[in-house]
Amino acid sequence: MQIAVLGGDGTGPEVVAEGLKVLRAVACKAGFDYSTHDFDLGGERYLSAGGDPAKASIPVIHDDEIAELRTYDAIYLGAVGHPKIAPGILEKGLLLRLRFELDQYINLRPVKLYPGVETPLKDKGPADIDFVVVRENTEGIYTGMGGVQYKGTPAEVSTQVNCTTRFGAERAIRYAFELTRRRNGKKQLTLVHKTNVLTFAGDTWWRAFNEIGQAEYPEIKRDYNHVDACCMWFVKNPEFYDVIVTDNIFGDIITDLAAVIQGGLGVASGGNINPKGVSMYEPMGGSAPKYTGQNVINPMAAIGAMAMLLRETGVNQNNATLTKAGNMIEAAMMKVTPTMASQAAGKMGMSTTQVGDAVVAAL
Numbered sequence: 001m002q003i004a005v006l007g008g009d010g011t012g013p014e015v016v017a018e019g020l021k022v023l024r025a026v027a028c029k030a031g032f033d034y035s036t037h038d039f040d041l042g043g044e045r046y047l048s049a050g051g052d053p054a055k056a057s058i059p060v061i062h063d064d065e066i067a068e069l070r071t072y073d074a075i076y077l078g079a080v081g082h083p084k085i086a087p088g089i090l091e092k093g094l095l096l097r098l099r100f101e102l103d104q105y106i107n108l109r110p111v112k113l114y115p116g117v118e119t120p121l122k123d124k125g126p127a128d129i130d131f132v133v134v135r136e137n138t139e140g141i142y143t144g145m146g147g148v149q150y151k152g153t154p155a156e157v158s159t160q161v162n163c164t165t166r167f168g169a170e171r172a173i174r175y176a177f178e179l180t181r182r183r184n185g186k187k188q189l190t191l192v193h194k195t196n197v198l199t200f201a202g203d204t205w206w207r208a209f210n211e212i213g214q215a216e217y218p219e220i221k222r223d224y225n226h227v228d229a230c231c232m233w234f235v236k237n238p239e240f241y242d243v244i245v246t247d248n249i250f251g252d253i254i255t256d257l258a259a260v261i262q263g264g265l266g267v268a269s270g271g272n273i274n275p276k277g278v279s280m281y282e283p284m285g286g287s288a289p290k291y292t293g294q295n296v297i298n299p300m301a302a303i304g305a306m307a308m309l310l311r312e313t314g315v316n317q318n319n320a321t322l323t324k325a326g327n328m329i330e331a332a333m334m335k336v337t338p339t340m341a342s343q344a345a346g347k348m349g350m351s352t353t354q355v356g357d358a359v360v361a362a363l
Helices: 012-030 043-048 063-069 089-101 166-182 201-216 227-236 248-261 300-316 320-339 352-362
Strands: 002-008 035-038 074-079 106-112 130-136 146-149 157-160 188-193 221-226 243-246 269-273 279-283
Touching (some): 002 012, 012 074, 012 300, 012 320, 012 352, 106 248, 130 166, 130 248, 166 188, 166 201, 188 201, 188 227, 188 248, 201 221, 227 248, 300 320, 300 352, 320 352
Parallel strands (some): 002 035, 002 074, 188 221, 188 243
Antiparallel strands (some): 106 269, 146 157, 269 279
16 A cells, blocks of 8 residues: 655644554554655645745646655545645645645545544533534535626626535545445435525535435435535534535535534544545644644544544555554544543643654554
8 A cells, every 4th residue: 555645834744753653553453554645735845836825826736746645545635735835826726726636526524423533512421422523525516616796896796616526526425325225324314405505506416416316325314415504403403414515615514513523623623535546534623733743733633634534545455454443543533532632732731742652552
């Protein structure tokens, strides 16, 4: 197995180091071989190459680097975001470009409350918060279609086009049905959209969801939420959900709320998935530059991303050893979280490296 490693910015390299530490341990225990290769991509590389901090003046990643990344089994990312670089340059230049060029059309977000992790939801525990959000990852508002006319004048007009295709909706929906089928859950898939207002895009999703479900997955219960109602139910009754499928922007929003109810960004992991290509896995917490070099950032989300990397690569490559290894990491994490004082940076009762060591010991 060949893994491309993008430590990135801020605390990204620190949490990635702990994920790689756990990878070494689980590879020995489960019995598989792997290799890693570091790619110097991120804010420092952009600035040192002459990039303008205020605008996208040069490529954040080059075509030949993307071509090389295509040759790997998976990509392991730490974080993107630099305090000296304007927001959007690195995110669009690296993250969004990789998603589009590598056709990582699924954003996969497991939402699971681990033992000992606090949730702001009263009287809810690990048995109540255990679901998965499948977000379409390459269409919608994020395609960049639209523009601005008469900018800087009182007559300024801006448009941002929600690009929805039947093809894009279908493949996300079918992925979600397959995930629901193999998950040991309620065998229930919930479509989240806003069909009462977004009557064109919403109708495409609604028809694809029901037609595919009825014809190909009759054993899966189908449900629907408007996105605002979904946010309400996340807080009131998260135990209702098994798997959710939704479009790009709604998925972006509801997974941030989901991260809070599962205990915060310190434990939230995600994957940008191409089931037949190269997928990228990352913690959701960002670069957290104020904690850089202090050995206090929580690496649990990055370790969870490594668990996802192994598990999902195992599923996509029909490799039971990798899938088992990913599950072993998650089981070890669940032994460590009850021993931590908090999941917040600097309040864990352990250092970054000690958390990694504890997961290895649990393995």
